């Protein structure tokens with residue numbers, strides 16, 4: 001089944017979050033540090049971030065990224081910390097969709113139990129405004145391709 005078809009099926013279903021979920025990022029950085037992982041940057045996100053940092057695309061790619069699947073991932077410092085996290089996200093206004101869509105990722109919303117487990121890691125869950133089912137599914141859809149790329153990468157190892 002294509003990615004598009006999967007997303008269409010997901011939209012027509014009922015979920016534990018049909019009435020929405022509350023979330024407001026507390027900028028604690030827990031999701032930007034800890035276990036090493038992929039911080040996927042789409043080809044279209046590269047130039048805006050470089051521009052924001054006031055460096056050339058070539059310098060940004062060489063110093064801050066490494067190749068991942070069809071694009072790049074942001075490098076991490078010691079213990080899995082994103083290199084752009086230093087008492088806050090240094091590229092917050094132009095952060096990649098992977099960061100923008102957290103915690104509303106497909107893998108986090110697969111079940112209510114999974115969501116409860118993520119809530120233990122993210123103090124922003126349960127706070128702030130309520131995101132509607134449609135908004136949540138928008139973020140799930142926008143970040144789903146990253147989940148698939150990570151799966152593909154791990155199956156190739």
Ligand code: SF4
Nearest residue numbers: 025026029031122124
């Ligand atoms: S763990 Fe949650 S509250 Fe903390 S920075 Fe990440 S999204 Fe924000």
